[in-house]
Amino acid sequence: MIVALAMVSTSAAQERGPVTNLPLPRFVSMKAAEGYARHGPGKTHRIDWVYKHRNQPLEIIAEYGHWRRVRDRDGAGGWMHYSLLSGVRTVLVEQDMLELRRNPEPSAPVMAQAELGAIARLEKCVLDWCRISADRRTGWVPKQALWGVAAEEIVE
Template identity: 45%
Template sequence: MNSKRLIPLLLTAAAVLLPFAAGSAPQAAPAFNHDWKKGRETGFPIPRFVSLKAAKAHMRVGPSLDYATSYVYSARGLPLEITEEYGHWRRVRDEDGSTGWMFAPLLSSRRTAVVGPWHKKPVNLRADPSSDARTVAKLAAKVRLDLSHCDGDWCRAALQDRRLTGFVRQIDLWGVYPGETFD
């Protein structure tokens, strides 16, 4: 094996093994395809989901305070999808498909979701990650949830306004990609 190919291989191995040597296992990675675009500012995958950190945030037409406000959000914990990065600004999309630019410090990496706005009937919050598990609650479309874990099929979720917890099928949520995993 030539040295040009050996060095990247050794660096990759070191990056994988270093967390174990430090005494902690790496967290599960999102199910992002290796071909996904990386953000030009952060290097994180584009698109990706985040949540609204601020109690009040302006979505703007462009990436600057000089641009007009298109929407004002006052829903802390609202999931948003980042679709582009420009300096300290992020182009985001909400569950209704509205897009615009937000100042990055208004956003959080904390994972949240809403029950899919496409649902006409309530979605079940289950006691366990199984379609046969006891129903804890019935959730209407657009109900906001805090997510603590997703395994690609089910997400552990808690209602944002109550501490009611359970599991929701991942395909019933907007704010997490199909097959995505995280802890």
């Protein structure tokens, strides 16, 4: 029984999209200022959700033709046309007044602060820290204070 669970975990970590051959799940951002998440992969399907924030991070969990199934931080989502999405990585700040530090260490000087719910560009991630930028401010923050990057992910 334990062996079967280990094999499932390994195959899930290596899952690739059937259309793009990119990893699933993976994070992207909204390219458009507004985008519809539909119940199924096609314009004839009903609209379940409307996203209204350019650069909002989303997670792609499935692919079908020109459509990507996405979910947001709250688990809501649906199928969106790929033209509404961008490979530019952004993150959502999940801690109020998150301190952006000069270096990836807790004792480094604070360069700025980010409010809860702020959207920032993801520049780089090491094991436990990510470098983000927003409003011409840049700094390092603990990875666990962000949504839009996997816990084990390294971004260069």
